[in-house]
Amino acid sequence: MNNLVKIGILLLVVVSCSKTPDFPNIDYSLSGGVFVVNEGNFRSGNGSLSFYSYDSTKIYNDLFYSVNGRPLGDVPNSMAIKGDKAYIIVNNSGKIEVMDQSTLKSTATISGLISPRNISFVNDYKAYVSSLYSDSVIVINLIDNSIAGYINLRRSSESIAVAGNKAFISNWAGGNEIMVINTFYDQVVDSIEVGIEPESMAFDRNGMLWVLCNGGWTRQNYAELIEINPVSNSIEQKIVFPSKEASPTCLKIDVFGEILYYLDNGVREMDIKSTDLPSAPFIIPESGQYFYKIGINPLNNDILVTDAVDFVQQGYLLLYDYTGKFISKQKAGIIPGSMCFKLSINS
């Protein structure tokens, strides 16, 4: 594992040395690192894009505005990279900004989407985008950056995980199902009943799909962590959280696909072979911190946490190594949320 970490860091350094994109008025290098999507406040239009460079160990804020001369939009929710393109899903603007991932110059805007949340790439030509307020998943044509169609789920959608010719889509807001889509025909072929409000998902090294069900905001139900066999669409294991007060979010997995991470009053880690939930957080927030999202560096297993502070002022990106040792704290934008690693396994 240590060797892999070293290789990862070396790769980051190599890439950072080899690429120094030319940005007018921006004095930084978009080397290896992580993009942070700052959601901003609902209807305030103060969402933004930050980038933490492992090369310079600095964070660069408000990048989209700096490069494109206009705001990113209202409540950017997530970002993903595919090839030389980067895609930012801007929830309350109902659009996807398509950018050159090196220059961050917007090359297209796909608009007319209803409350889009997350994007997942099916292949080089097609992506699925989940939607909070519509009952369909949106099919995106990656070649001409257009809406190619819709897959009617009859329910809202949130997290998307693609494996082979199947896409698993969680029905988060008020729901309790994982919808299974045949990605060749873009059709719903099955559904799997899980716990209340399946919020996030991750595949482990065995190809099993882990689903974190938050339990819902009313705290009337227990949160659950569920292991699903994606071949048979059956539940292999269900771990129920001990208290209704537990409200876990943001399930991630390490680069080896062995350790699960999630937020529940701090960062918790759990081996996929374990049948017991961790009893205590692995990383505990300090007073005044609000852990909002986490990301695991796919190259060195660094644990990155966003601190939304009070959800009004600029938040922070907190970096820890894989042992939980604090590395640094970087000031990001307002409500720093989901992260997208450059050199991620998607790209």
Place this chain on the structure above:
Amino acid sequence: MSTVDDTIKIKEVVISRNKFNAGQSGYKKTTIDSSVLFNYSNSNLSEMLSENTDIFIKSYGMGGTATPSFRGTGASHVLVDWNGININSPMLGQSDLSLIPVGLIDDVQIYFGGASMSLNDGGIGGTINLETKPVWKKETLISLNSGAGSFGQYWGLMNVKTGTCKFQTVTKGYFQNSENNFRYLNTEISSEPVWQTRTNSQVRQKGFIQELYLRNTNNIASVRIWYQSADRNLPASLLTPPNSGENQFDESLRTMLNYDALKGSSNFSFTGAWMLSRLNYFNHLASIDSRNLSEILTLKAGVENPVGAYAKLKIVLDEKSSVVKSNNYNHNTTRNTASLTASIDRKGDRFGTTILLRAILDNNTFLIPDFSTGVQFRLLNDKEYYFKANISRNSKIPSMNDMFWVPGGNHDLKNEYALIYEISYEMNQKISNPLNLKYDLSVFRYNIKDMIQWHPGEYSYWTADNIANVNSTGGESSVSLDYIHNNINSSLKAGYSFTRVIAVGSKNENDNSVGKQLMYMPENQANASFRIGFKNIYSSWVVNFNGIRYITVDNSKYLPGYFINNLSTGLKFTLKGSSIDMNFNIDNLFNINYQSIAYYPLPGRSYIVKILVQIIK
């Protein structure tokens, strides 16, 4: 105090109550000129106040909501009263000024800071009191006011006041429609600005007021009914899809029964009011169908007695019962509050003082008593130069949404309260026979404690809590010069205010908002106007300035300041007391592209033509 020959005694009864409220020693209170009210008769209260006073209006633009801010306090800290009875929504704890047509109102009074405590509790920032009243004359006054303007706006307003010296009936009705489809420069959608047309911002408003007044030598009774409805599409932010289908329907029915009596040397006053408000909000995109109905029953009784030669003692009992039926609450929710206020106001020839004490019972809990005390000193016997100072403690009970909204309402909220300090100087001097000068200067300090804010809770939704302390420090100054001679009637007014309002004492060491100006609170505001009339021609020019407003709590980003100029001119023909008044307005004369709230554009230059026909018999 003005009096009318044939109504001396009863006029004293009515006016003295208002005068007692209005003129307590040591406090600041202003009244909007009737000429200003006429100029804005087709407008809503938010437009009139934003362009003519120091009150900052946070407006989402034509068709959107507009809420007031006094001296750095929030919208829920400002009371809007109708004849002394509060009409703020019990759910939101605030009033949407875009729903109140100026044409229905006869008089607008503004009580700053501690002055508002003479009317009601909870107005930490101040109170805007809207008066509707009769003209005690044996005559019939009929006025018809109609007009049309840019962006598809047209309206009609009828006002009939008739009766005798003992009985008066007042009937007012209006409708107002507007498409609000103005052009604006969108600088946010691309790196090059693009001209676009505002959509989904239509407004349809209608309403009426019916009032009956009856009086004899020592008594006056009145019944008032005010109904209005507004159906409006809510325009979107520049960064969101323009046709989101957001719609809001507001409907209110307000009734009021008032009885004043003079018994010996005592004035007795009783007011009962029942008000119903409906607010339905629809968002088809987000599948939100929010239905909210609130009722308030207010009973207010007071007695005022002279104490010695110069002082008056007033005791007021105020009982308010609110019921909210909302699909955003777990169940129908009620609240009862009662307050007992005792105040004594002494006005000598040169020295005056006021002491006010108030006890509030909120459901079954007595709150820490509030108080206010003011002093006033006339510097010279023969001059109207006044020095005033006051100190107050004023509490505000949380709104019902703060406590009961699902999710996030917090039943355990404490009251917000403020310590208010104010010093002012006022003068009114006749420079020469046709020329009169007025000037005032005020400085103030507000320490607001336990301010309620919504913040993220533990379960991914926001919750209300007492988390902030805020200090507001500033000053206001205004000057007016009136010249009235022969056929010329002119006035020149100018005002400036500075408000520094900051968050203090955060428990969070990462809090970068401490010591920073609060969002959407301009430090600098100014307004100026010049009005002139010559024979039957009149004209006015009004300019309003709002300085930069920060849109992030750490003050890293802001909206630029703006000057808005409005021009108005008209002709008025009078014949045997009746008149026809034709008026032409140009708003935003220099076609400034500006925003009050980020990404919500406001209209450029617009034109309005209106005609007022007034018949007096």
